[in-house]
Structures are given as C-alpha cells and as structure tokens.
Amino acid sequence: MVTLKQIRNSVLIALWMMILTFPIMVIKVNTIENIVIWRWMNLLYIGVGTVILSIFWFFLINRRKLEPEERKRSFALKGKIETLKGVLAKPVVQKPLYAALLVIIIIFPFVSSLYQTGIMITALMYVILGLGLNIVVGLGGLLHLGYAAFYAVGAYTYALLHRYLGLSFWVCLPIGALSAMLLGILVGLPVLRLRGDYLAIVTLAFGEIVRILLENLSQYTGGPAGISGIPRPSFFGIKMSLSTAMNYTYFLTFALVLFTIFVVRRLEHSRLGRSWVAMREDEVASEAMGIDITRAKLSSFALGALWAGLAGVFFSAKTTFVNPASFTLWESVIILCVVVLGGIGSIKGVVLGAIVIILLPEYLRAFSQYRMLFFGLILVMMMIFRPGGFIPAKRRVYTFDKAQLEESD
Amino acid sequence: MAAILDASQVTMDFGGLRAVNNADVHIDQGEIVALIGPNGAGKTTFFNVITGVYKPTTGDVRITAPGKETESITGLKPNKITEKGLARTFQNIRLFQNMTVLENVMIGRHCRMKAGIAGAVFRDRKTREEEEQVVADSYAILKKIGLETFVNELAKNLPYGAQRRLEIARAMATEPFLLLLDEPAAGMNPHETRELDEMILKIRATEKISILLIEHDMSLVMSISDRIYVMDYGLLIAEGQPKEVRANPAVIKAYLGEEFNA
Amino acid sequence: MDLDYFFQLFLGGMTRGSIYALIALGYTMVYGIIKLINFAHGEIYMIGAFTALIIVGALGMTGLNPVLIFLIAGVIAVLTSAGYGVTIERIAYKPLRNAPRLSALISAIGMSLFLQNYVLLAQTSNFLPFPTLIPEFKFLANAGGIISSTQIIILATTALVMVVLTLLIKFTRIGKAMRATSQDRQMAQLVGIGINKVIAFTFVIGSFTAALGGVLICSHIGQINFYIGFIAGIKAFVAAVLGGIGSIPGAVLGSFVLGLTESFGTGYISSDYEDVFAFLFLVLILTIRPSGILGREKKAKV
Structure with a gap:
C-alpha cells in the first residue's frame, strides 16, 4: 500500500523533476527569429504528473519484490487471469481458438480497406523478421544490432535483379534469401569470435556500412532516392487489379509466416537448436560438452540472415519501392524490440510482439506525435516489470510412456 | 597396455606466472586418480590444459582410447577433445x-x-x-x-x-573413457559426499570409465583413489597410493600440515 | 602534398576526437562499472547542447557579455545534464541491475527513444543555429585559418578534463571506490563501498563530460537538433570500443584515432563515406584485436 513516506518522496521527486526539466520544458527558444517563449504551465504538469506516476511506480516496484505466490494473492484479478490461462491451454479450447483465428486471418483482407491490408502485411513481415532474429538473439544469445542490413540485402537483391535483368519475384526470392545468408557467413566468419557487446557494436557498424553504401553507390542503387517500380508478386503472369494484388501479397506473406513458424519450431527442438540454446547459456560449458561453438554461432547467424533476406524480397514486392531509409539502425532496433517485448526465444511471444509493435502505433495515429515517446517508455517499463516479454519462453516438457520407462531400466 | 592419458612435461604460463610446471601425469585404464593440493596450486589449470580450454606453453598430452591408437590432443579445441572421449x-x-x-x-x-x-x-x-x-x-x-x-x-x-x-x-x-571431475564434492554435506563416493565407484565399475578428480575432501580422496598426485605451486611434489602419500613428509609439510598428522 | 591542408585536417580530426572523447568517457566508465552499453548516453550530450542553446537564447535578451553568457549557459547545461544522467540511472537501470544484460540494453534503447522525443516535442524538430559567442583570438590572425579559437578551446578543455579525471580516479577516495567496483561489484560491496553512490557518481561524471562535449560542439558546428545525440553517441561508442571498452585511456586514444581517421578519410578520399571509414576501421581493429587497442583479453575463469 502507499505509505505517507512514499507520498513525501513523490513530492520530493516531483520537485527534482521540475528543476531538472525546467530549461527544456519551460523555455522555448527560436534562435533563428530570436523569440523566447516561457511556458510556465508545463512546470505544473510535470509536477503533478510526476507525483502521480511516482506513487504508481512505488506501488509496482513493491509488488515486484513480492514472491509470485504472494503477488497472486495480492491481486485478485491476476488469479482470474491464471485460471483463464489454464482454460486456454486445454487442447479442447485451443483447437477451435486457432481455427477461429485462421478464419479471421483469411477473411480479413476481404472485409478491410486496402490501407488496413497493407498494415497487416507489414505486421506479418515483422513476424518473419522477428522470428528470424529470434534464431540469433533468442536462441543463440548473440546480440545482433545490424539485422536490417540483411533485410536490405534481400530487398535490394530483388530490386536490382529486376531493374537490370528483369528477373521476377519468384526467381529473386531464393536468390535474395541466399545472398543474405552468404553475406551473413562472410561477415560472421571474422566477427563471431567477438564476445557480447563487441559483437553488438560490430554488427551495428556493419549495418550502417551497408546502409551508407546503398546511399552512396547511386549509379547502381539510385542513392537516397532508391529504386521504384518493383513489381508485386506475380501469379503465373495473370494481370491483377491493385486490390487483388494486395490480397495476394497478403496471403503469400501469411504463408511465409506459417512456413517460418514451422521451420523455427523444428529447428528449436533439434540437435542444432539445442546447441544454440546451450551456447547462449554457457559457451565454455557447451564447448566442453562437444559443441563446436564456431559452427553453432555461424549457423544461427546465417539462418537468421536467410530469413531477413526472405522478408526483404517480400518488402520490395509489397512496397514496390526501396530506399536506404528503410534500413536504418532504428529498423534493427525495432526488430530487436519485437523479439524482446514479445518474449525472447518464444515463438508465440514474437508473433504477438510484432503485431503489437506494428499495429499499436498505427492505431494510435491520433496521438501520432506522442507514440514514439510512449514506445520508449513502454520499452523501459516492460524490461523492469515484465522482463520475460508478453509470452515468456517455456522449455519443452518431455513425457515418457510406460514402455519407454521400462525399456530404459 | 599404454596409459589412456599421458601428459608429459606440461607447463602453462600466464604472463610471468607459471601455473603448471613440468607436470607428468598418466592414468591407466580403470584407475581412479586424484589430483590434490592447496588452493591455487594449479590443479584446475592442469584440467583446463588437458581439456583444451588452454593450450599448454610446452608439453604434450597424449591419449589412448580403448581399442584405438595413441594420439596427441595438445592444442585441440575443447569440443574435439570431448569427441575423442x-x-x-x-x-x-x-x-x-x-x-x-x-x-x-x-x-x-x-x-x-x-x-x-x-x-x-x-x-x-x-x-x-x-x-x-x-x-x-x-x-x-x-x-x-x-x-x-x-x-x-x-x-x-x-x-x-x-x-x-x-x-x-x-x-x-x-x-567418455576418462571422466575429469573438478571438486565434485565441493559444498556437499557428509551424507551427499558418501553418496557421491558410491556413485563414482559405480560409474567405474559399470561404465568402464576411468576417473581423474580434483578434490579437497580428504576422506573421499583417500577412500576411492587408486593413486594420488599432489601438486603445490604448479609442481608435482608427490605421487603414489593413498597410504604412501599420506606418509610422505613433503606432502605433509606442503599441504596436509600438522592438522592431518595429528 | 599541401602541408596546410594536412594540418587543417589533422586539427579538425583532433577537435572531432576531443568531442568523441568527452562522450566516450561516459560510455566507458558506465560500462566499466555496470557492464551496460548506455544507449541513452548520446541523448545526454544532446540535452546538454540543447540546454545550453536555450539558456543562451533566454539570456541573449539581457545584453550580457557573450563570453559570460556562454559560461553561464555551459555551467547550467552541464549541471542539468548530470542531473538527467543520475535520474535516468535511477529509473531505467537501477531496477535492472541483476537482470540479464539484454534487458538493461533494451531499457537503455527505450530511454534513448524517450529522451529524443521528449526534446522533439518540448522544443522543435528543426535545426537551430547556435549563436557565435566566442570571439576569434587575435593571435590566431597569423595562423591562416588553420585553426579557430573554438577549436583551441575544445582541445584545451578536453586535455584539462582528461587530467582532472585521471587524478580523480587515481588518487581520490571515490576514484578508488570506482575502480574497486568495476573490478568486482560484490566484493566492493562487502568491503563497505556504497555501490549505489559509486554508480550514481559515475553517471554524474559521465553525463558531465558528455554535456561539456555537447556545449562545445554546438559552439563549433553552429547548429543542433534533437537527433545529434544519436549519431554522436554511436560514434563515441565506436571510439570507446575501439580503444577497449572499460578503459579510460583506451576511450581517449580510440576517440582521437577515430577522429583522425574520419578527418583524413573525408579529406583525402571522399566525404560521402565519412561514417563508413569509422565503422570499417572498427571492424578491422576488432578483427585483429578482439578487445580493442588497449583492452586486455579477459580469460573466462573456468
């Protein structure tokens, strides 16, 4: 509960914040026209806002300290959520639920506007990107901050191959994916022996190098203006209207999402996937258990890149236009956030993460000015109060039937 | 038959520090061998050299897996050494x-x-x-x-x-054909240690695995080891059966001290 | 070869390096102590620059001596930024001290995003010019435009900060506590060092120097916007890693190496690839020396 001491502290914090934010919140200068505006009301907003928020903050922090059991008791609603989760986990409930979801996904493009379909395609693409990066970050534990570079390679492969050789989407799809993977291996070989943060900064540097090259090799890539007029995916050469083409792209992307989930699930529960997780947990121990670390790192890095490449080709085809501005560091960061917010290493989590991160800002357009501000705040709050993400990863539970148990005796 | 593990003249330097100095250790098939010594004597470093975590400054580590030729594993990566058994x-x-x-x-x-x-x-x-x-x-x-x-x-x-x-x-x-245990009883209570004792003996008996262990629990070491190496300041100062080591004045002086004598 | 041009590039590189060094110090100190890439550090630099600009703008009407205005603005900016530094640590990093490293990193990214948009919304997205307040020194008239007085001030300030910081860390009580904490946080706590105080102090120092860099750079380059912190932060981080993150001399060396590489790269090869030089150089150095120029290879204890 909120104590008097906390309220006093909150007031002190509010005073501190008022002093701290005074120059930026109250004074507004325009040094071009030499105008100074004093916005004293802002000081009041900051003060009142901070008192309220900090009381809320103390409440949450105290709750965080409680054991999970106590927490459940302290919050009746939470208990109900747990029961609901239990009900949802039952196969009898789950199957129809998934079926209903599938129906909604299939009907969606026919009942929604072209604009909505476009957003949904974007969200689905982030699902693919998130799942791909999840292989590297979630399973392999390699902090990758240059993922957008591989996404760019896929996108530009299609754009360039179409522009210069007239190749179609379907030909470019595997080429784009493979070239991203190849680049992943080439980059990975020298840099993967770096540890943790060094790897993060080198991947970041690599991502920026790719983007700047795309921007400056303008005789081939069109520079900052990019390449336009990239065709949408074709269907045996049939001419399609814009809306049909969009719906078709939507279903293709959805199919790729299903394919990605299928493959990532299988990888996760395979010899290779286990070696990634072991590497994430403890490199020294996994090497002592016979895992070839170089190989494990390289394979997770390369497979991650492969998916970025696939998504890149889809991106070009969907937007019919690419430019370097789509592949900045922030792009890599957003994809990383999809993985971490959703639930690192958890497939369901990443899917939900992508949908929330892409759709929420879209539907918050009314507050469009503030959405990045809130996005930043949400990232911080999530890490503090729900670090496992929306749907935390769970390890697989193996069951043993009687016959097996007796056999092993 | 050749020793399954034969480390000869292994030396490991860290900058100016000689952590392991010219160590010769061999293990025969089916043996339980203990490596003991005061803290910081270089036992774990020696383990790390054998298992490939460190590459020795000089010296050679050879293994002879049951039914296989003798081969050197010096400088191999840890995962390769694990593959070899x-x-x-x-x-x-x-x-x-x-x-x-x-x-x-x-x-x-x-x-x-x-x-x-x-x-x-x-x-x-x-x-x-x-x-x-x-x-x-x-x-x-x-x-x-x-x-x-x-x-x-x-x-x-x-x-x-x-x-x-x-x-x-x-x-x-x-x-594995050789299991290297680095202080398996550390932090265990006497009851757990006794269980561990039985387990190690059982592993050797049923799995035909030889064992090299680093341990500070002397009752465990004395009761299950066939042979003991004693290391101090990177040097092997004694080798022999438990009762020989127990009686060795150099060991008593360097490591076991008055307490054990009494 | 044109020697004047060479010197101009050299001094330009040193100036750039100085600014990077002032920011990189904060990165490297924070990293040394809590092993966190403080993504929001670049924003502190930006906030420092913006606060200085705001104060200068507000005081501009009073008709005070420009140099005095600059000094007042600088002091207020640096103090405010130090305040931001500790506040951010309290909110976004302290609750995550025992969490996985990735969580703290994401939190830092979130904070960076928040601060950028905070300044964007409270102020403007446009570039704002920073008035010239530092007069040209008379004795520079003969130097033929190779170096400006602002550059001299930047170089001198950086040198001074380095010396003071070195003394602080080597010889003072809090400096010793900082070194102890970065070696082994738990042990430091056991011998009675107040970890929270040390960490807060590190953030204060780091933010202080970063803001100083911000104030100096805006008087040198002449214009700022809410986004400058991001690029500068990345570059300074590159510099810190280049030198060996966690090492203070490393951060300084890395910054000058980076500044010079960029300056000569753009001057002699092409200005389109300014950032590529920095990043390529980083990849190259780390491939040869995985822990940076002055970083010591840490053997994992097994």
Missing part, C-alpha cells in the same frame, strides 16, 4: 541453467549425434529415430545418477547436490 565437470557449476535437466543431458549427447539443418527441418525417419534414441538414452543416464524425478525441471531450480550430480550425468552422456 574426455569429459569434464566444473568446479563452479556450469549447467545450462534455463534448460531442463533432460535437455542438459541431451546436450551431452550432441557430439554423438549426426542430424544437421536439413534433418532438423525435414525431420526424416533417421533424425526422428536419433532424437527418440537420445531422449531415451538421456533418461537412462538420469536414472543411473538418480535424477529422474527432476527430468523436466529447469537446471537452475535443482538443489545444490543434485546440480553437482547433473554435471556428472551430462559429462557421462558424451560417452
């Missing part, structure tokens, strides 16, 4: 904390499996069979070590003694 545990427990107990053991089976990316994605019959076999084998190992009740628990949630045993189970899963 040496497995270890760690002084400061290094389990895969967020994986289940069963998965920890399954990782040990990794180097005896073959499935690659294609196998993982297509999950053909061979891969499926291999996967089922690994689950069954791992479960069998857990049963031997007495951890089967924890099978789906996360490793980090295990009690301390069980974590130590899981490390041994994981190492056994790699099918």
Whole structure:
C-alpha cells in the first residue's frame, strides 16, 4: 500500500523533476527569429504528473519484490487471469481458438480497406523478421544490432535483379534469401569470435556500412532516392487489379509466416537448436560438452540472415519501392524490440510482439506525435516489470510412456 | 597396455606466472586418480590444459582410447577433445541453467549425434529415430545418477547436490573413457559426499570409465583413489597410493600440515 | 602534398576526437562499472547542447557579455545534464541491475527513444543555429585559418578534463571506490563501498563530460537538433570500443584515432563515406584485436 513516506518522496521527486526539466520544458527558444517563449504551465504538469506516476511506480516496484505466490494473492484479478490461462491451454479450447483465428486471418483482407491490408502485411513481415532474429538473439544469445542490413540485402537483391535483368519475384526470392545468408557467413566468419557487446557494436557498424553504401553507390542503387517500380508478386503472369494484388501479397506473406513458424519450431527442438540454446547459456560449458561453438554461432547467424533476406524480397514486392531509409539502425532496433517485448526465444511471444509493435502505433495515429515517446517508455517499463516479454519462453516438457520407462531400466 | 592419458612435461604460463610446471601425469585404464593440493596450486589449470580450454606453453598430452591408437590432443579445441572421449565437470557449476535437466543431458549427447539443418527441418525417419534414441538414452543416464524425478525441471531450480550430480550425468552422456571431475564434492554435506563416493565407484565399475578428480575432501580422496598426485605451486611434489602419500613428509609439510598428522 | 591542408585536417580530426572523447568517457566508465552499453548516453550530450542553446537564447535578451553568457549557459547545461544522467540511472537501470544484460540494453534503447522525443516535442524538430559567442583570438590572425579559437578551446578543455579525471580516479577516495567496483561489484560491496553512490557518481561524471562535449560542439558546428545525440553517441561508442571498452585511456586514444581517421578519410578520399571509414576501421581493429587497442583479453575463469 502507499505509505505517507512514499507520498513525501513523490513530492520530493516531483520537485527534482521540475528543476531538472525546467530549461527544456519551460523555455522555448527560436534562435533563428530570436523569440523566447516561457511556458510556465508545463512546470505544473510535470509536477503533478510526476507525483502521480511516482506513487504508481512505488506501488509496482513493491509488488515486484513480492514472491509470485504472494503477488497472486495480492491481486485478485491476476488469479482470474491464471485460471483463464489454464482454460486456454486445454487442447479442447485451443483447437477451435486457432481455427477461429485462421478464419479471421483469411477473411480479413476481404472485409478491410486496402490501407488496413497493407498494415497487416507489414505486421506479418515483422513476424518473419522477428522470428528470424529470434534464431540469433533468442536462441543463440548473440546480440545482433545490424539485422536490417540483411533485410536490405534481400530487398535490394530483388530490386536490382529486376531493374537490370528483369528477373521476377519468384526467381529473386531464393536468390535474395541466399545472398543474405552468404553475406551473413562472410561477415560472421571474422566477427563471431567477438564476445557480447563487441559483437553488438560490430554488427551495428556493419549495418550502417551497408546502409551508407546503398546511399552512396547511386549509379547502381539510385542513392537516397532508391529504386521504384518493383513489381508485386506475380501469379503465373495473370494481370491483377491493385486490390487483388494486395490480397495476394497478403496471403503469400501469411504463408511465409506459417512456413517460418514451422521451420523455427523444428529447428528449436533439434540437435542444432539445442546447441544454440546451450551456447547462449554457457559457451565454455557447451564447448566442453562437444559443441563446436564456431559452427553453432555461424549457423544461427546465417539462418537468421536467410530469413531477413526472405522478408526483404517480400518488402520490395509489397512496397514496390526501396530506399536506404528503410534500413536504418532504428529498423534493427525495432526488430530487436519485437523479439524482446514479445518474449525472447518464444515463438508465440514474437508473433504477438510484432503485431503489437506494428499495429499499436498505427492505431494510435491520433496521438501520432506522442507514440514514439510512449514506445520508449513502454520499452523501459516492460524490461523492469515484465522482463520475460508478453509470452515468456517455456522449455519443452518431455513425457515418457510406460514402455519407454521400462525399456530404459 | 599404454596409459589412456599421458601428459608429459606440461607447463602453462600466464604472463610471468607459471601455473603448471613440468607436470607428468598418466592414468591407466580403470584407475581412479586424484589430483590434490592447496588452493591455487594449479590443479584446475592442469584440467583446463588437458581439456583444451588452454593450450599448454610446452608439453604434450597424449591419449589412448580403448581399442584405438595413441594420439596427441595438445592444442585441440575443447569440443574435439570431448569427441575423442574426455569429459569434464566444473568446479563452479556450469549447467545450462534455463534448460531442463533432460535437455542438459541431451546436450551431452550432441557430439554423438549426426542430424544437421536439413534433418532438423525435414525431420526424416533417421533424425526422428536419433532424437527418440537420445531422449531415451538421456533418461537412462538420469536414472543411473538418480535424477529422474527432476527430468523436466529447469537446471537452475535443482538443489545444490543434485546440480553437482547433473554435471556428472551430462559429462557421462558424451560417452567418455576418462571422466575429469573438478571438486565434485565441493559444498556437499557428509551424507551427499558418501553418496557421491558410491556413485563414482559405480560409474567405474559399470561404465568402464576411468576417473581423474580434483578434490579437497580428504576422506573421499583417500577412500576411492587408486593413486594420488599432489601438486603445490604448479609442481608435482608427490605421487603414489593413498597410504604412501599420506606418509610422505613433503606432502605433509606442503599441504596436509600438522592438522592431518595429528 | 599541401602541408596546410594536412594540418587543417589533422586539427579538425583532433577537435572531432576531443568531442568523441568527452562522450566516450561516459560510455566507458558506465560500462566499466555496470557492464551496460548506455544507449541513452548520446541523448545526454544532446540535452546538454540543447540546454545550453536555450539558456543562451533566454539570456541573449539581457545584453550580457557573450563570453559570460556562454559560461553561464555551459555551467547550467552541464549541471542539468548530470542531473538527467543520475535520474535516468535511477529509473531505467537501477531496477535492472541483476537482470540479464539484454534487458538493461533494451531499457537503455527505450530511454534513448524517450529522451529524443521528449526534446522533439518540448522544443522543435528543426535545426537551430547556435549563436557565435566566442570571439576569434587575435593571435590566431597569423595562423591562416588553420585553426579557430573554438577549436583551441575544445582541445584545451578536453586535455584539462582528461587530467582532472585521471587524478580523480587515481588518487581520490571515490576514484578508488570506482575502480574497486568495476573490478568486482560484490566484493566492493562487502568491503563497505556504497555501490549505489559509486554508480550514481559515475553517471554524474559521465553525463558531465558528455554535456561539456555537447556545449562545445554546438559552439563549433553552429547548429543542433534533437537527433545529434544519436549519431554522436554511436560514434563515441565506436571510439570507446575501439580503444577497449572499460578503459579510460583506451576511450581517449580510440576517440582521437577515430577522429583522425574520419578527418583524413573525408579529406583525402571522399566525404560521402565519412561514417563508413569509422565503422570499417572498427571492424578491422576488432578483427585483429578482439578487445580493442588497449583492452586486455579477459580469460573466462573456468
């Protein structure tokens, strides 16, 4: 509960914040026209806002300290959520639920506007990107901050191959994916022996190098203006209207999402996937258990890149236009956030993460000015109060039937 | 028959510090050998040299796996050495904390499996069979070590003694002919230590695995070792059967001290 | 070869390096102590620059001596930024001290995003010019435009900060506590060092120097917007890693190496690839020396 001491502290914090934010919140200068505006009301907003928020903050922090059991008791609603989760986990409930979801996904493009379909395609693409990066970050534990570079390679492969050789989407799809993977291996070989943060900064540097090259090799890539007029995916050469083409792209992307989930699930529960997780947990121990670390790192890095490449080709085809501005560091960061917010290493989590991160800002357009501000705040709050993400990863539970148990005796 | 492990004149320098000085250690098939010495004597460094974590400054480590030719493993990477049949545990427990107990053991089976990316994605019959076999084998190992009740628990949630045993189970899963245990009894109570004692003897008897262990618990060392090496300041100062070592004045002086004499 | 041009590039590189060094110090000190890439550090630099600009703008009407205005603005900016530094640590990093490293990193990214948009919304997205307040020194008239007085001030300030910081860390009580904490946080706590105080102090120092860099750079380059912190932060981080993150001399060396590489790269090869030089150089160095130029290879204890 909120104590008097906390309220006093909150007031002190509010005073501190008022002093701290005074120059930026109250004074507004325009040094071009030499105008100074004093916005004293802002000081009041900051003060009142901070008192309220900090009381809320103390409440949450105290709750965080409680054991999970106590927490459940302290919050009746939470208990109900747990029961609901239990009900949802039952196969009898789950199957129809998934079926209903599938129906909604299939009907969606026919009942929604072209604009909505476009957003949904974007969200689905982030699902693919998130799942791909999840292989590297979630399973392999390699902090990758240059993922957008591989996404760019896929996108530009299609754009360039179409522009210069007239190749179609379907030909470019595997080429784009493979070239991203190849680049992943080439980059990975020298840099993967770096540890943790060094790897993060080198991947970041690599991502920026790719983007700047795309921007400056303008005789081939069109520079900052990019390449336009990239065709949408074709269907045996049939001419399609814009809306049909969009719906078709939507279903293709959805199919790729299903394919990605299928493959990532299988990888996760395979010899290779286990070696990634072991590497994430403890490199020294996994090497002592016979895992070839170089190989494990390289394979997770390369497979991650492969998916970025696939998504890149889809991106070009969907937007019919690419430019370097789509592949900045922030792009890599957003994809990383999809993985971490959703639930690192958890497939369901990443899917939900992508949908929330892409759709929420879209539907918050009314507050469009503030959405990045809130996005930043949400990232911080999530890490503090729900670090496992929306749907935390769970390890697989193996069951043993009687016959097996007796056999092993 | 050649010794299964023959480390000759192994020296390991860190900058100016000589952590291991010209050590000769050999282990015969079926032996339980202990490496003892005061803290900081260089025992764990010696382990790290043998298992490939460090490359020795000078010296050679050769192994003779049962039914195979003698070969040098000096400078090989740790995973290669594990493949050749040496497995270890760690002084400061290094389990895969967020994986289940069963998965920890399954990782040990990794180097005896073959499935690659294609196998993982297509999950053909061979891969499926291999996967089922690994689950069954791992479960069998857990049963031997007495951890089967924890099978789906996360490793980090295990009690301390069980974590130590899981490390041994994981190492056994790699099918070693020589098991290197780095202070397996550290932090265990007398009861757990006694159980460990029995377990090590059982492993040797039933699995035909030889054992090299670093240990500070003298009752454990004296009761199960066939031979003991004593290390002090990187140098091997004594070698022999427990009772010889116990009587060796150099050992008493350097390590066991008055306390043990009394 | 044109020697004047060479010197101009050299001094330009040193100036750039100085600014990077002032920011990189904060990165490297924070990293040394809590092993966190403080992504929001670049924003502190930006906030420092913006606060200085605001104060200068507000005081501009009073008709005070420009140099005095600059000094007042600088002091207020640096103090405010130090305040931001500790506040951010309290909110976004302290609750995550025992969490996985990735969580703290994401939190830092979130904070960076928040601060950028905070300044964007409270002020403007446009570039704002920073008035010239530092007069040209008379004795520079003969130097033929190779170096400006602002550059001299930047170089001198950086040198001074380095010396003071070195003394602080080597010889003072808090400096010793900082070194102890970065070696082994738990042990430091056991011998009675107040970890929270040390960490807060590190953030204060780091933010202080970063803001100083911000104030100096805006008087040198002449215009700022809410986004300058991001690029500068990345570059300074590159510099810190280049030198060996966690090492203070490393951060300074890395910054000058980076500044010079960029300056000569753009001057002699092409200005389109300014950032590529920095990043390529980083990749190259780390491939040869995985822990940076002055970083020591840490053997994992097994």
